[in-house]
Amino acid sequence: MTLEMERKIYEVNPGEIKIPENRDRQEFDKLKMKKLAESLAETGQIQPGVCRIDEEGDYSLVVGERRLRASEMAEVPFKFTLIEETNPLMLKVIELEENLCRVNLNWKEEAIAVEKLHATMQELHGQTEVGKAGGHRIKDTARFLERSVGNIAEAIEIAKLLDVPEVSDSRNLSDAKKTIKRLKEEYDRAESLKAAKEAATRARIERYGDSEEDEVGDAIEATSLAQTVLMFSEQIQLGKMEDVLESQEDSQYHVVCFDPPWGVDYDTVGELQGDKVSFEDSVEAIVKNLENWLQLIYRKMAEESHLYLFFGISNYTFIYETLHKVGFETNGIPLIWYKQGAHRTRNPDIWPGRAYEPIAYARKGKKILIRKGAPDVIITPAPKPSMKNLHPAAKHPDIYIELLRRSAMPGDKILDPMCGSGMFAVAAETMRPTHQLDWTMIEMSETYYDLALSNVVKGYHKIVNVEFRETQEAPTEAPLPFFTCYKCGHQGESATLLPNHKGDKALCPECEGGVRLLSKLAEKDFREIDLDSEFGQMEWKAFWKANPEKQDEMLKWKAERRTG
Incomplete structure (x- = not known):
């Protein structure tokens, strides 16, 4: 889109120019304004502003508020061109485009200006609707400002979130983007956890309600993640x-x-x-x-x-x-x-x-x-x-x-x-x-x-x-062939361990207590093993495998025990 403007340049006292209310730029750096005023006093105003004649016959500023204020500070005439545009939306587009193209806005001001420009152009040309042609799109604003679609979409998002203190208080654009990303992740995580807890609660109600047993099982299985979330949330x-x-x-x-x-x-x-x-x-x-x-x-x-x-x-x-x-x-x-x-x-x-x-x-x-x-x-x-x-x-x-x-x-x-x-x-x-x-x-x-x-x-x-081996199991104790029970002191082969609630073989077969896995059983006199019990026979086998140097002695003792 190209905006046609009159070529004739006018000069008036800065005080004769009216500055409309609710203009986009609200803050002016005092040091930069002082330098601009000194430049205008020394070299004159090279780039004219833009004005229009309003309904009362006065000059109304459209573009160039910084130059106007600096001219007033330097006590020099303000130069401007006139346009005949009266549509307030087009006047806003002209102002916003000028600010975005010529003024060093801070990151908040720039985001607001882009969002306002996009919204104003949608008012002019209509919004897009699914299944209908026409309307002003983000890519149209991007083309108008000669920027990427992503840049425009990002600026619009930032502008809409500036009411959030954490975003508004960010030191710079980079921090603002990180904050927005974090807030999105927090929201998504909170929503997913909330949904999981609600699903688990529904499953519990079904389980203890009038549902058939197999239907409850299906519900519990279908909400295993929800059950996990609920279980851990209680801890x-x-x-x-x-x-x-x-x-x-x-x-x-x-x-x-x-x-x-x-x-x-x-x-x-x-x-x-x-x-x-x-x-x-x-x-x-x-x-x-x-x-x-x-x-x-x-x-x-x-x-x-x-x-x-x-x-x-x-x-x-x-x-x-x-x-x-x-x-x-x-x-x-x-x-x-x-x-x-x-x-x-x-x-x-x-x-x-x-x-x-x-x-x-x-x-x-x-x-x-x-x-x-x-x-x-x-x-x-x-x-x-x-x-x-x-x-x-x-x-x-x-x-x-x-x-x-x-x-x-x-x-x-x-x-x-x-x-x-x-x-x-x-x-x-x-x-x-x-x-x-x-x-x-x-x-x-x-x-x-x-x-x-x-x-x-x-x-x-x-x-x-996750980046390397998504399916890799979490590390546990190294798979070792023997165990000793912390609770009852029983020893044996790891293959005889009972499964816990997760299906892992991790419980003592005698007392269902926790066990310690071993590469070799602790020293013990094999003669003390009770061969008349099932667990004693398991313990004998474990001792046999763990102590090959004593196998001959074990065989001899066992034979003597039988004959004795």
């Missing part, structure tokens, strides 16, 4: 840690992993990004609350239990003094979590990149470590960008797997009181075939609650390896 508590824990019984959790919002992996290195939700993470806030938090956690922990506390190394003295004050026992030496691939720093020319995070290991009572002598340096991959999406302090689930393997016995109750992205439960569910851990997480942000629930439902392999 994640929405609310402040203080409120949730105060309502629970004391002395129940065997392992606690606590990651207060220090901003350990966030504010100390990078600034707030549009794709991440802001959260209170000042050191002052933590210092103020940590002792009370730890006292509450200590009270809720079992008499023999372990705590793993993530912290920043600069807070070492404060952390250990507080732990000891509350009543925990430590050796004063933190675990070092080395994140392979992470080496972040703001000043690479001055400081080395940070690749580790300390973890304080603290004991309540006399609970022993399961993995005896495990090193105090833990190496895992660094959290992937996809893991940290929406939550800047997200951990790789492998760090939680390692900590739980060091301290958790099968069936233990475990807690993450500020769960964030929920990787703690992702790790616990990964270990379910061998540990059957009873986990609880707490999160005060509804946004992060949904994120945590979504991650637990998604599971380890989709979070960690």
Whole structure:
């Protein structure tokens, strides 16, 4: 579209030009206006503005408000051309096009101008309708401004969302786009979780209502995802840690992993990004609350239990003094979590990149470590960008797997009181075939609650390896041929284990307790095995396979037993 204008240039005192109300440009940078006024005073006005004669016979500005105001500041005449256009929609199009083509608008002003231009041109030419020809489309606006369709669509979307404070408060266009993407993902996730919960509720009603048994089974099977969402949602508590824990019984959790919002992996290195939700993470806030938090956690922990506390190394003295004050026992030496691939720093020319995070290991009572002598340096991959999406302090689930393997016995109750992205439960569910851990997480942000629930439902392999091996099973304990029962002490071949509720062979065949898988059975005198029982015969076979050097002796003893 080409706009024809008169060629004759007029000059008048700037005060004689009327500026219509509700013009698109509202803000003018004082420094830039001063420079423009100085330029007009020195070299004159090269590009004329555009005016029209209104109904009262006055000059009414159409294009060139900055030049008009600068001319007034410089006390020089304002140059302009006249057009005969009287259609207010066309006048608005002319103004908007001029601003978009000639003025350095900020990202908000530009988005608003594009959206207004598109809406104005739709008023002029009509909107498109499905099944009907004609109407003004986004691609028509794109062609008019000589921009891409995507650029126009993006600007229109941003303009429509500027009433949302998180979008409007973005530092720049890039952050605004990230914020909009995050808000869309949060909405989609919340809606999908809501739908899943509703489906699970309907299935429950059908199950306990008048439905036939086979129909209920079909309903439950058809809503397996919904059932999973409902099950996990009951293990994640929405609310402040203080409120949730105060309502629970004391002395129940065997392992606690606590990651207060220090901003350990966030504010100390990078600034707030549009794709991440802001959260209170000042050191002052933590210092103020940590002792009370730890006292509450200590009270809720079992008499023999372990705590793993993530912290920043600069807070070492404060952390250990507080732990000891509350009543925990430590050796004063933190675990070092080395994140392979992470080496972040703001000043690479001055400081080395940070690749580790300390973890304080603290004991309540006399609970022993399961993995005896495990090193105090833990190496895992660094959290992937996809893991940290929406939550800047997200951990790789492998760090939680390692900590739980060091301290958790099968069936233990475990807690993450500020769960964030929920990787703690992702790790616990990964270990379910061998540990059957009873986990609880707490999160005060509804946004992060949904994120945590979504991650637990998604599971380890989709979070960690989705780009590479979508169907790869989540890692569990290595498949080992033997086991020993934590509950009754029974030993045997792994092939004899009973299936758990997921169908995995993970329960002791004698007492249905949790088991530990072994490459070799512990030393035992084979003469103590009860060969008259079915389980004794299984144990004999397991011992036979595990101890080939004693097979001759075993045969001899068995023969003597028969003859004796």
